[in-house]
Amino acid sequence: MILEARDKPILAMLEWIRVRLITKQYKKQKGIEKYTGKVCPNIQDKLEKLKHESIPFSATPAGNFMYEVDNGHKRHVVDLAKKACSCRIWNLTGLPCKHGISTIIKNLEKVEEYVNPCCWKETFVEIYKEIIQPMLGQSEWVETNQPASVAPHVYESPSRPPK
Template sequence: MILKSRDKPILALFEWIRVRLMTRFYTKREGIQKYAGKLCPSIQDRLEKLKVESKPFSATPTGSFLYEVGSQYKRHVVDLVKKTCSCRSWDLNGIPCKHAITAIYINIETPEDYTHPCYFKETYMEIYKEVLPPMPGQLEWAETG
Protein backbone atom coordinates (compact mmCIF):
# COMPACT_ATOMS: atom_id res chain seq x y z
CA MET A 1 0.00 0.00 0.00
CA ILE A 2 2.80 2.44 0.75
CA LEU A 3 4.87 1.80 -2.39
CA LYS A 4 3.74 5.13 -3.90
CA SER A 5 4.96 7.17 -0.96
CA ARG A 6 7.79 5.29 0.70
CA ASP A 7 10.40 7.51 -0.97
CA LYS A 8 8.98 10.60 0.79
CA PRO A 9 10.36 12.14 3.98
CA ILE A 10 9.12 10.50 7.18
CA LEU A 11 6.51 13.17 8.06
CA ALA A 12 5.07 13.14 4.55
CA LEU A 13 4.97 9.33 4.64
CA PHE A 14 3.13 9.30 7.98
CA GLU A 15 0.70 11.94 6.73
CA TRP A 16 -0.01 9.88 3.61
CA ILE A 17 -0.65 6.77 5.73
CA ARG A 18 -2.89 8.71 8.14
CA VAL A 19 -5.05 10.05 5.30
CA ARG A 20 -5.29 6.61 3.69
CA LEU A 21 -6.39 5.05 7.00
CA MET A 22 -8.88 7.84 7.69
CA THR A 23 -10.40 7.38 4.22
CA ARG A 24 -10.43 3.58 4.47
CA PHE A 25 -12.16 3.57 7.87
CA TYR A 26 -14.82 5.96 6.58
CA THR A 27 -15.40 3.96 3.38
CA LYS A 28 -15.65 0.63 5.22
CA ARG A 29 -17.97 2.08 7.87
CA GLU A 30 -20.33 3.64 5.31
CA GLY A 31 -20.30 0.58 3.05
CA ILE A 32 -21.27 -1.94 5.72
CA GLN A 33 -24.06 0.26 7.11
CA LYS A 34 -25.86 0.00 3.75
CA TYR A 35 -25.60 -3.81 3.77
CA ALA A 36 -28.64 -5.63 5.15
CA GLY A 37 -27.31 -9.16 5.76
CA LYS A 38 -26.22 -10.77 9.03
CA LEU A 39 -22.78 -11.81 7.71
CA CYS A 40 -20.20 -9.77 5.80
CA PRO A 41 -20.90 -9.80 2.03
CA SER A 42 -17.84 -11.84 0.99
CA ILE A 43 -18.53 -14.47 3.67
CA GLN A 44 -22.19 -14.64 2.66
CA ASP A 45 -21.15 -15.24 -0.97
CA ARG A 46 -18.77 -17.99 0.15
CA LEU A 47 -21.51 -19.59 2.24
CA GLU A 48 -23.92 -19.50 -0.71
CA LYS A 49 -21.40 -21.42 -2.85
CA LEU A 50 -20.97 -23.97 -0.08
CA LYS A 51 -24.76 -24.39 0.13
CA VAL A 52 -24.82 -25.34 -3.54
CA GLU A 53 -21.89 -27.75 -3.06
CA SER A 54 -23.71 -29.42 -0.14
CA LYS A 55 -26.65 -30.63 -2.25
CA PRO A 56 -25.23 -34.07 -3.25
CA PHE A 57 -24.55 -35.07 0.39
CA SER A 58 -26.92 -36.86 2.74
CA ALA A 59 -26.86 -36.73 6.52
CA THR A 60 -27.74 -39.48 8.95
CA PRO A 61 -28.34 -38.50 12.58
CA THR A 62 -26.35 -40.64 15.00
CA GLY A 63 -27.08 -38.78 18.19
CA SER A 64 -28.18 -35.42 19.48
CA PHE A 65 -26.64 -32.89 17.07
CA LEU A 66 -24.19 -35.55 15.80
CA TYR A 67 -24.39 -36.56 12.13
CA GLU A 68 -22.67 -38.79 9.62
CA VAL A 69 -22.58 -36.91 6.33
CA GLY A 70 -21.44 -38.41 3.09
CA SER A 71 -21.81 -39.27 -0.54
CA GLN A 72 -21.09 -42.56 -2.29
CA TYR A 73 -17.35 -42.44 -1.64
CA LYS A 74 -16.61 -40.30 1.42
CA ARG A 75 -18.10 -39.89 4.88
CA HIS A 76 -17.54 -37.23 7.52
CA VAL A 77 -18.62 -36.83 11.12
CA VAL A 78 -20.28 -33.50 11.95
CA ASP A 79 -20.88 -32.33 15.52
CA LEU A 80 -23.14 -29.27 15.59
CA VAL A 81 -22.62 -28.65 19.32
CA LYS A 82 -18.82 -28.51 19.06
CA LYS A 83 -19.04 -26.95 15.57
CA THR A 84 -16.61 -29.46 14.10
CA CYS A 85 -16.38 -31.66 11.02
CA SER A 86 -13.89 -34.46 10.36
CA CYS A 87 -12.80 -32.69 7.14
CA ARG A 88 -11.44 -29.95 9.49
CA SER A 89 -12.46 -27.08 7.20
CA TRP A 90 -15.07 -25.77 9.64
CA ASP A 91 -12.59 -26.09 12.52
CA LEU A 92 -9.96 -24.04 10.70
CA ASN A 93 -11.92 -21.11 9.31
CA GLY A 94 -15.13 -20.87 11.35
CA ILE A 95 -17.40 -21.15 8.30
CA PRO A 96 -19.52 -24.31 8.10
CA CYS A 97 -18.23 -26.68 5.41
CA LYS A 98 -20.49 -28.36 2.86
CA HIS A 99 -20.84 -31.41 5.12
CA ALA A 100 -21.85 -29.28 8.10
CA ILE A 101 -24.35 -27.35 5.98
CA THR A 102 -26.06 -30.62 5.06
CA ALA A 103 -26.33 -31.55 8.76
CA ILE A 104 -27.53 -28.05 9.68
CA TYR A 105 -30.34 -28.26 7.12
CA ILE A 106 -31.36 -31.70 8.39
CA ASN A 107 -31.54 -30.11 11.86
CA ILE A 108 -33.85 -27.41 10.36
CA GLU A 109 -31.52 -24.51 11.10
CA THR A 110 -29.55 -21.98 9.04
CA PRO A 111 -25.78 -22.11 8.37
CA GLU A 112 -25.47 -18.40 9.17
CA ASP A 113 -26.24 -19.19 12.83
CA TYR A 114 -23.29 -21.62 12.94
CA THR A 115 -20.76 -19.19 11.46
CA HIS A 116 -18.10 -17.77 13.79
CA PRO A 117 -19.06 -14.33 15.22
CA CYS A 118 -15.93 -12.73 13.74
CA TYR A 119 -17.73 -12.80 10.35
CA PHE A 120 -20.86 -10.98 11.57
CA LYS A 121 -21.78 -7.53 10.33
CA GLU A 122 -21.86 -6.24 13.94
CA THR A 123 -18.25 -7.35 14.50
CA TYR A 124 -17.16 -5.65 11.28
CA MET A 125 -18.91 -2.44 12.33
CA GLU A 126 -17.23 -2.62 15.75
CA ILE A 127 -13.81 -2.83 14.09
CA TYR A 128 -14.36 0.26 11.95
CA LYS A 129 -16.34 2.34 14.47
CA GLU A 130 -13.34 4.43 15.49
CA VAL A 131 -13.01 7.78 13.76
CA LEU A 132 -9.53 9.06 13.03
CA PRO A 133 -9.80 12.77 13.76
CA PRO A 134 -8.76 15.29 11.12
CA MET A 135 -5.55 17.14 11.82
CA PRO A 136 -4.52 20.71 11.00
CA GLY A 137 -1.69 21.31 8.52
CA GLN A 138 1.95 21.46 9.59
CA LEU A 139 1.96 25.30 9.57
CA GLU A 140 -0.74 25.30 12.28
CA TRP A 141 1.10 22.94 14.64
CA ALA A 142 2.01 24.26 18.08
CA GLU A 143 5.67 25.16 18.41
CA THR A 144 7.64 23.25 21.02
CA GLY A 145 11.10 23.72 22.42
Protein backbone atom coordinates in the same frame (compact mmCIF):
# COMPACT_ATOMS: atom_id res chain seq x y z
CA MET B 1 -0.84 0.66 -1.01
CA ILE B 2 2.18 2.52 0.28
CA LEU B 3 4.36 1.90 -2.78
CA GLU B 4 3.27 5.26 -4.19
CA ALA B 5 4.42 7.05 -1.04
CA ARG B 6 7.75 5.39 -0.33
CA ASP B 7 9.79 7.96 -2.29
CA LYS B 8 8.34 10.92 -0.38
CA PRO B 9 9.93 12.57 2.65
CA ILE B 10 8.99 10.91 5.92
CA LEU B 11 6.33 13.41 7.07
CA ALA B 12 4.75 13.58 3.61
CA MET B 13 4.74 9.78 3.39
CA LEU B 14 3.10 9.39 6.81
CA GLU B 15 0.50 12.03 5.96
CA TRP B 16 -0.27 10.29 2.66
CA ILE B 17 -0.73 6.95 4.47
CA ARG B 18 -2.89 8.55 7.20
CA VAL B 19 -5.24 10.10 4.64
CA ARG B 20 -5.58 6.79 2.78
CA LEU B 21 -6.37 4.97 6.02
CA ILE B 22 -9.01 7.53 7.00
CA THR B 23 -10.62 7.23 3.57
CA LYS B 24 -10.57 3.43 3.62
CA GLN B 25 -12.06 3.24 7.10
CA TYR B 26 -14.82 5.73 6.25
CA LYS B 27 -15.77 3.74 3.13
CA LYS B 28 -15.95 0.53 5.18
CA GLN B 29 -18.16 2.21 7.79
CA LYS B 30 -20.59 3.56 5.20
CA GLY B 31 -20.59 0.34 3.18
CA ILE B 32 -21.51 -1.88 6.11
CA GLU B 33 -24.30 0.51 7.20
CA LYS B 34 -26.12 -0.20 3.92
CA TYR B 35 -25.76 -3.96 4.24
CA THR B 36 -28.75 -5.76 5.76
CA GLY B 37 -27.48 -9.32 6.25
CA LYS B 38 -26.41 -10.94 9.53
CA VAL B 39 -22.91 -11.91 8.38
CA CYS B 40 -20.42 -9.84 6.38
CA PRO B 41 -20.94 -9.74 2.59
CA ASN B 42 -17.75 -11.63 1.68
CA ILE B 43 -18.60 -14.33 4.24
CA GLN B 44 -22.13 -14.56 2.83
CA ASP B 45 -20.65 -15.13 -0.64
CA LYS B 46 -18.45 -17.94 0.73
CA LEU B 47 -21.47 -19.52 2.43
CA GLU B 48 -23.47 -19.43 -0.81
CA LYS B 49 -20.61 -21.16 -2.63
CA LEU B 50 -20.36 -23.79 0.12
CA LYS B 51 -24.14 -24.35 -0.01
CA HIS B 52 -23.79 -25.18 -3.69
CA GLU B 53 -20.85 -27.53 -2.96
CA SER B 54 -22.83 -29.31 -0.22
CA ILE B 55 -25.54 -30.54 -2.62
CA PRO B 56 -23.97 -33.98 -3.33
CA PHE B 57 -23.61 -34.79 0.39
CA SER B 58 -26.25 -36.69 2.33
CA ALA B 59 -26.51 -36.27 6.08
CA THR B 60 -27.70 -39.15 8.26
CA PRO B 61 -28.69 -38.38 11.86
CA ALA B 62 -26.75 -40.47 14.37
CA GLY B 63 -27.92 -38.86 17.62
CA ASN B 64 -28.72 -35.49 19.12
CA PHE B 65 -27.11 -33.02 16.74
CA MET B 66 -24.64 -35.68 15.54
CA TYR B 67 -24.61 -36.55 11.84
CA GLU B 68 -22.73 -38.78 9.48
CA VAL B 69 -22.17 -37.08 6.14
CA ASP B 70 -21.41 -39.12 3.05
CA ASN B 71 -21.02 -38.40 -0.66
CA GLY B 72 -20.12 -41.91 -1.80
CA HIS B 73 -16.36 -41.35 -1.57
CA LYS B 74 -15.66 -39.82 1.83
CA ARG B 75 -17.46 -39.90 5.14
CA HIS B 76 -17.31 -37.27 7.90
CA VAL B 77 -18.83 -36.83 11.34
CA VAL B 78 -20.48 -33.49 12.14
CA ASP B 79 -21.44 -32.33 15.63
CA LEU B 80 -23.79 -29.35 15.39
CA ALA B 81 -23.79 -28.82 19.16
CA LYS B 82 -20.00 -28.31 19.17
CA LYS B 83 -19.99 -26.69 15.71
CA ALA B 84 -17.31 -29.11 14.58
CA CYS B 85 -16.62 -31.49 11.71
CA SER B 86 -14.08 -34.31 11.39
CA CYS B 87 -12.55 -32.54 8.36
CA ARG B 88 -11.56 -29.75 10.82
CA ILE B 89 -12.25 -26.93 8.33
CA TRP B 90 -15.11 -25.65 10.49
CA ASN B 91 -12.82 -25.65 13.55
CA LEU B 92 -10.07 -23.73 11.76
CA THR B 93 -12.08 -21.11 9.84
CA GLY B 94 -15.14 -20.55 12.01
CA LEU B 95 -17.31 -21.10 8.93
CA PRO B 96 -19.32 -24.30 8.47
CA CYS B 97 -17.73 -26.62 5.92
CA LYS B 98 -19.76 -28.20 3.13
CA HIS B 99 -20.38 -31.25 5.34
CA GLY B 100 -21.64 -29.05 8.16
CA ILE B 101 -23.84 -27.07 5.79
CA SER B 102 -25.49 -30.26 4.54
CA THR B 103 -26.34 -31.19 8.14
CA ILE B 104 -27.60 -27.70 8.96
CA ILE B 105 -29.90 -27.78 5.94
CA LYS B 106 -31.04 -31.31 6.88
CA ASN B 107 -31.82 -29.97 10.38
CA LEU B 108 -33.90 -27.15 8.74
CA GLU B 109 -31.85 -24.37 10.30
CA LYS B 110 -30.11 -21.28 8.92
CA VAL B 111 -26.43 -21.60 8.05
CA GLU B 112 -25.74 -18.05 9.25
CA GLU B 113 -26.60 -19.10 12.83
CA TYR B 114 -23.59 -21.43 12.88
CA VAL B 115 -20.99 -18.89 11.77
CA ASN B 116 -18.37 -17.75 14.28
CA PRO B 117 -19.25 -14.34 15.84
CA CYS B 118 -16.09 -12.80 14.36
CA CYS B 119 -17.83 -12.93 10.94
CA TRP B 120 -21.03 -11.18 12.03
CA LYS B 121 -21.98 -7.73 10.80
CA GLU B 122 -22.23 -6.45 14.39
CA THR B 123 -18.61 -7.43 15.06
CA PHE B 124 -17.49 -5.68 11.86
CA VAL B 125 -19.38 -2.52 12.87
CA GLU B 126 -17.83 -2.68 16.34
CA ILE B 127 -14.33 -2.94 14.86
CA TYR B 128 -14.77 0.02 12.51
CA LYS B 129 -16.77 2.30 14.84
CA GLU B 130 -13.68 4.13 16.08
CA ILE B 131 -12.36 6.80 13.75
CA ILE B 132 -8.85 7.99 13.02
CA GLN B 133 -8.79 11.48 14.47
CA PRO B 134 -8.20 14.36 12.03
CA MET B 135 -5.10 16.47 12.55
CA LEU B 136 -4.24 20.13 12.27
CA GLY B 137 -1.96 21.22 9.47
CA GLN B 138 1.80 21.29 10.01
CA SER B 139 1.77 25.09 10.23
CA GLU B 140 -0.45 24.84 13.35
CA TRP B 141 1.66 22.30 15.24
CA VAL B 142 2.82 23.29 18.72
CA GLU B 143 6.49 24.29 18.89
CA THR B 144 8.61 22.36 21.37
CA ASN B 145 12.10 22.85 22.74
CA GLN B 146 13.17 19.47 21.38
CA PRO B 147 15.86 19.45 18.70
CA ALA B 148 14.63 18.85 15.15
CA SER B 149 14.90 15.28 14.00
CA VAL B 150 17.74 14.65 11.60
CA ALA B 151 17.74 11.98 8.93
CA PRO B 152 20.38 9.31 9.44
CA HIS B 153 23.49 9.36 7.28
CA VAL B 154 23.11 7.04 4.31
CA TYR B 155 26.25 5.18 3.39
CA GLU B 156 26.67 4.60 -0.32
CA SER B 157 27.71 1.12 -1.33
CA PRO B 158 30.47 0.69 -3.88
CA SER B 159 28.06 -0.98 -6.33
CA ARG B 160 25.37 0.64 -8.43
CA PRO B 161 22.28 1.54 -6.34
CA PRO B 162 19.07 -0.37 -7.18
CA LYS B 163 17.06 2.83 -7.61
